[in-house]
Amino acid sequence: MSELRFTEDHEWLRAEADGSVTVGITAFAQNALGDVVFVQLPELQVYEKGEEAATVESVKAASGVYMPLDGEVVEVNPVLESSPEQVNEDPLGAGWFFRFIPADASAVDQLLDQDAYDRLIKANAQA
Template identity: 85%
Template sequence: MSELRFTEDHEWLRTETDGSVTVGITPFAQDALGDVVYVQLPELQHYDKGAEASTVESVKAASGVYMPLSGEVVAVNAALEANPELVNEAPQGAGWFFRFIPANAGEVGQLLDQDAYDRLIKANAQA
């Protein structure tokens, strides 16, 4: 899945053919959270980079899902409301959280690629 980009907050991003960007949490993040029991999805509105757009709750903890870039949320994964376990089952597939239109599409490419994200996880594990 080399087309994915990642944030240091353990979110993945995939640019879709229509220019929107799909966001979810990485397998590393969902594994750290444990069994997901609730997902609060964002409103369809503009969020600034770094703003908490969504919340995911597990049996272990609650964690924010942050806006990786400034942009307008245009779709949410309503299936997570009834089936939050999709985040555990397919974090980079059916467990996606939301789609947004970035204010500056060029910024997506500035995020971590797979190799850089793998190095981040390795560095965190050694810390």
């Protein structure tokens, strides 16, 4: 799966060839936060779905980045420690937060696809 998947918490996920899954926040989320000034990356450990894994702080607010599925974080993006603005500049690329190995790889496919995520954003904008 090279296409992105999304959560209702505005995280994106991309399955990698090695079986890991890369996680970041969506363009919608980083835009809502404003200029990102600090990112606290997760520890390399096992997390449960919904558990706060990372924190992103902006000029407007601080927000949690939640574990989208049960799994073990195996890598973090060290660039964000010295250049948190990468989250704003390239949220779907260089601004990724962490990679994890999901407990159930097929669960990634159950998350929102691009169309479903776009509908979620549209529904939130109308609410």
